[in-house]
Amino acid sequence: MSATNEEDEVEKSAAPLLEHLIELRTRLMWAIGAFFIAFLVCFFFAKQIFNLLVIPFQWATEWAGLATDKVDLIYTAPQEFFFTQIKLAMFGGIVLAFPMIATQIYKFVAPGLYRNERMAFLPFLIASPILFLIGAALVYFFFTPMVMWFFLSMQQVGPDAEVQISLLPRVSEYLSLIMTLILSFGLVFQLPVVTTLLAKTGLLTSEALAGKRKVAIVVAFVVAAVLTPPDPVSQIGLALPTILLYEIGIWCARMVERKRAEEAKTAEEASDEVDDGAAS
Template identity: 50%
Template sequence: MSAEDETEIDASKAPLLDHLVELRTRLLRCVIAFVICFGVGFALADIVFGILVQPLVNAYGPDVQGKLIYTKLYEAFFVKVRVAAFAGLCLAFPIIANQMWAFVAPGLYRREKRAFLPFLLATPILFSLGASLAYFGVMPAAFTFFLSFETDGAANGITQEALPAMGEYLDLVTSLILAFGVSFLLPVLLMLLERAGIITRDQLKKGRRYAIVAAFAIAAVITPPDVWSQFSLAIPLILLYELSIIGIWFTERRRAKLAATTA
């Protein structure tokens, strides 16, 4: 350990009680930020829900008036509350992430901060890419496929009409957005595990076949039961797995050069 690192550690030392007080303060700030963003989300809940329902509207087509029903008197209100919570969490996430970083950063060496910061920046970007794929790619195709089973009864005398419930639709949309967003964080997870010494690049290379099987298994569980949705998640997961191996190779080269210059 260098003298600079020792000085940095000594400068960040604080009694346990001070750390607990700081943790309480930052958690309180996170709660306040979420409550404020929840209020904003509740005021804009109709607009946000209109955005979430747009893939279904597009799947119905311009000449068809689709509908969402609710079978319980209180369901529409609780849907609005859940939409507000979803929007509030999205709005408050930058503040929550900043408070988490501000609490953890003083306990890290300068070089650890530089190493961790790219992962912190990549997390919202990758999550947004996954959520965008779910919203713009998977949901329109899946909803169009499911609505294709509607019939007017001319063939068998029985009309089949899709009447999705508001709560069930919100569950489906938010779960898809969150599932795709979290799944796209795979490179961050693998590179952090490699940096912690839990896995190696050689282990990831040898585990390719298992990763492919796992990608399709995860896609089968998370996505709706149609082939397009499953491939839309499985293929990016496989590509992200390969991207993680390449990223680890670059970090290994950089660490080797750093070790050679400091030796």
């Protein structure tokens, strides 16, 4: 009888597991399909997108007093610019398809969550891409021109220079630079989302965050040194926003704790009123 019961339990659990696997396959197909379509679109417009990413370099030349009608970039291998376009299309495909990918992840996870958990998770699903775009915009409009201006300032050009040394970037290296900066800033700007989620689950408190502030400052500069190119402009430019976002994360954690305390107080008062009513 025990063997029969075990077989029945296996049969009962097999159907839900199979349904979950089918659901997972469906969500993966939608996510991969969205990425593939976005990849093709970005690859078709790869040259235009790359030219758009070169605009911060043009701003940097103006800041350095080297304003010209165009900037020159090179590629030193026959296939380099082709693979650069593929890398750019993959990067753009992930960015464009992220809303669909995040939606498919949410739809797969949501049935296992309570209604209040789904409602609590949804704002973070919206805030995450917005914060990523803010970080990317900061890179595009400010930090990339600043970094390129720093590199351009090292040139030796003009009639007074004993040796003519000018910056002529490769297309692959320039794309790697700006992609690294966008990803670094985009991920760092998720810090308030992560700290708020951890505070909501009770895994982290505002006191713990505030107590580790000095350590967080050191870690911010170390991470900035690892993620960004080896120049002080980009490292300081990433470390300072990270520290500011850490402080915002502490504030968000305090707001979560304050709201939780108010809800607990309200529930306690409601419970006391029920007890008083039952006693009377």
